[in-house]
Structures are given as C-alpha cells and as structure tokens.
Amino acid sequence: MVNRIKIARMEKGLTQTELAKIIGVTRQTIGLIEKGDYNPSLQLCISIAKALDKTLNDLFWEE
Numbered sequence: 001m002v003n004r005i006k007i008a009r010m011e012k013g014l015t016q017t018e019l020a021k022i023i024g025v026t027r028q029t030i031g032l033i034e035k036g037d038y039n040p041s042l043q044l045c046i047s048i049a050k051a052l053d054k055t056l057n058d059l060f061w062e063e
Helices: 002-011 016-023 027-035 042-051 056-060
Strands: none
Touching: 002 027, 002 056, 016 027, 016 042, 042 056
C-alpha cells in the first residue's frame, strides 16, 4: 500500500508538501502514510486517490 501512494505521487510530479496542500493535511501526515506508520481514514484515502487520479483499489487494496 505504502509504496503505491509514493509511486503515484511521484508519477504526478508532486512533493509530499504539494500533495498535503491539495488534500488539506500536513506533509508529516503524507510521510507517515507513505511509511505505513499512519492508518488514514476512509475520507482521507478517497481524497488521496482523487488527488492522484487513482482508484482506492489502485492505492490501498492488499493483494
């Protein structure tokens, strides 16, 4: 899950700070989510997916 968010963010050319600003959280929150140290709410997951033009399955579904 974690690396998929980071990869999708980098593919969009966004920094953690830029993504955080788009979805209204701190850069630290994005960093923790990418490292797997923070479990985002469903609403936050949806916001991240929308900002990165991905589906929830693309980013969060465990294989």
